[in-house]
Amino acid sequence: MNTTSIEQAQKADLKEIFALEQLCFDAEAFTRRQLRYLLSQARSYFLLTKQEGKISSFMILLKKKNSSGLRLYSIAVNPKFRGQGLAQILLKEAVARATADGYKYVTLEVSEINKPAVNLYLQQGFEVFGERKAYYKNGSSALLMRKAV
């Protein structure tokens, strides 16, 4: 998996990205319209990987002006390709971009009950620095996490 290349998502990828979004997130999934907006605006990095000609994962990073953190807005791996290190590769790319752009941190929010994701972030050196109680539609709290770059 070390040779996996990361590509910039294109508008033509929207249909497949939307299908993957719906597969990976239920009540919290972005709408097609939200994804189209994120794909078209300059203040985000919308990145993806492909396996067997299909989109296997994607990641959205938001660049906010006057912020010390590059925000990991979404990350999703197709269930068929999980457990192979794809998310780790994407997070390393997020850290590399944050470093290159002069940010101090990569920041994110994650549901406290999303154990695969919380484990992933802890394993990649993120730490919890805050919490938003009952933040998600299922009533779970959001952990605010960040990694210094």
Ligand SMILES: CC(C)(COP(=O)(O)OP(=O)(O)OC[C@H]1O[C@@H](n2cnc3c(N)ncnc32)[C@H](O)[C@@H]1OP(=O)(O)O)[C@@H](O)C(=O)NCCC(=O)NCCS
């Ligand atoms: C979370 C997610 C992105 C992980 O993707 P992945 O490519 O399977 O993750 P990796 O193979 O890179 O695993 C890296 C680490 O994450 C953690 N992890 C991944 N899947 C896990 C699972 N099912 N249970 C527990 N820990 C898990 C482990 O620490 C793992 O390291 P290890 O393999 O050395 O144990 C993927 O499960 C996913 O798309 N989930 C649905 C969308 C989502 O919840 N996104 C995060 C929103 S904040």
